[in-house]
Amino acid sequence: MLKGKKIILGITGGIAAYKSAELCRRLKKSGAEVQVIMTQSGMKFITPLTMECLSEKEVITEMFPERRMVGTRHISLAQWADLVLVAPATYNLIGKISCGIADDILTTVISSTKAPVFFAPAMNVNMYENPICQQNIEKLRKLGYRFIEPGVGDLACGDVGKGRMAEPEEILNEVIKLLDEKKDLTGKSILVTASRTEEPIDAVRFLSNRSTGRMGYAVAEEAFKRGAKVTLISGPSDLNCSSGINLVKVRTADEMYKAVKKHFAKSDALVMTAAVSDFAPEKLSSGKLKKQETELSLNLKQTPDILREMGKQKGKKVLVGFAVETKDEIQNAKSKLKEKNLDLIIVNNPNLKGAGFEVDTNIATLIDRKGKAERLPLMSKKELAEKIIDRMVKLLKR
Numbered sequence: 001m002l003k004g005k006k007i008i009l010g011i012t013g014g015i016a017a018y019k020s021a022e023l024c025r026r027l028k029k030s031g032a033e034v035q036v037i038m039t040q041s042g043m044k045f046i047t048p049l050t051m052e053c054l055s056e057k058e059v060i061t062e063m064f065p066e067r068r069m070v071g072t073r074h075i076s077l078a079q080w081a082d083l084v085l086v087a088p089a090t091y092n093l094i095g096k097i098s099c100g101i102a103d104d105i106l107t108t109v110i111s112s113t114k115a116p117v118f119f120a121p122a123m124n125v126n127m128y129e130n131p132i133c134q135q136n137i138e139k140l141r142k143l144g145y146r147f148i149e150p151g152v153g154d155l156a157c158g159d160v161g162k163g164r165m166a167e168p169e170e171i172l173n174e175v176i177k178l179l180d181e182k183k184d185l186t187g188k189s190i191l192v193t194a195s196r197t198e199e200p201i202d203a204v205r206f207l208s209n210r211s212t213g214r215m216g217y218a219v220a221e222e223a224f225k226r227g228a229k230v231t232l233i234s235g236p237s238d239l240n241c242s243s244g245i246n247l248v249k250v251r252t253a254d255e256m257y258k259a260v261k262k263h264f265a266k267s268d269a270l271v272m273t274a275a276v277s278d279f280a281p282e283k284l285s286s287g288k289l290k291k292q293e294t295e296l297s298l299n300l301k302q303t304p305d306i307l308r309e310m311g312k313q314k315g316k317k318v319l320v321g322f323a324v325e326t327k328d329e330i331q332n333a334k335s336k337l338k339e340k341n342l343d344l345i346i347v348n349n350p351n352l353k354g355a356g357f358e359v360d361t362n363i364a365t366l367i368d369r370k371g372k373a374e375r376l377p378l379m380s381k382k383e384l385a386e387k388i389i390d391r392m393v394k395l396l397k398r
């Protein structure tokens, strides 16, 4: 099941390190090539000799080995791996990665790899529930690192609670699941826009809308997970994305237009989820506008129509747009698809419960160039992202 897969197994200083021997044996038995890296504390719990016998490879423990290696070993290891699995992952290791610390060979490899990284935490319940640890896990999850939940039960220290490392069999199943994920966008470059734009009125005010970026970030993550090279052009948003995604931050519609133009030529597909402001103040007032005795009028100008412009130079690229409509949704979306030369349009009505901005779900209809509409039920934006990427894969094969 793991034939040909290259896995780095990181072992850190926790009692559960004894389970890593069994885990290594199972990974090998499933066909994986396993390179073990142990921290100095890890070696206090289980010997490199045991891991060497099971992995059939010399165990790596030093950043600066006495016998100097040629080149930068941490980079070649990071590039070699299809997956980095840290089991057990200590409180300390999780904290270090979350803070960007790379002070030994394991943390340095993790910091420099583009491969998925899996942590199997194992620690005392108070350490696991410590808000610092929980915040670190949350932060890393948002950055695309994955965690195999520890179990609840008797811990080695005598306490009872959550913190026991998942069993080797469960970890193996998770690894197989992850490495089995569809990689149907390998070799493709996907450009995604997300969130809103902000059009300044004066030094402190702007015109904008309620888009948070959740839909666009979900599309970017899904494309990335399925092997694409992803550039995400995002307006202001509080969201984080996987470190392997090329995130380009912009603020105004003009900035978004320039960024899309710059990356469009090298892309195979563009998914425009961003809610770009249609209008911007004609001129930016210097400083802060003073309170007026009388009414204030703002002159607005049209912002660039990014989708229309990209539609004109689309060629064989796949163009996917979004439409927010509160009336005659299907008809309006079909017109927009035609006008802007799109391949697929996703329309939703934000007035429906569970759809639109500031929620994790959506109710959408997918319409293709032939006018065929697929109405989808209420689903998470992640699930909708999967559906959109499924369609995109088919369109890219035309």
Ligand SMILES: Cc1cc2nc3c(=O)[nH]c(=O)nc-3n(C[C@H](O)[C@H](O)[C@H](O)COP(=O)(O)O)c2cc1C
Pocket (backbone or CB within 6 Å): 011, 012, 013, 014, 015, 016, 039, 040, 041, 042, 089, 090, 091, 092, 093, 122, 123, 124, 127
């Ligand atoms: C007997 C013993 C057991 C330990 N078990 C754990 C553990 O299960 N989880 C953990 O996070 N730390 C545990 N620690 C503490 C770590 O070994 C310590 O924080 C160390 O600095 C971790 O280093 P590393 O993350 O580089 O491997 C234990 C320490 C001792 C002495």
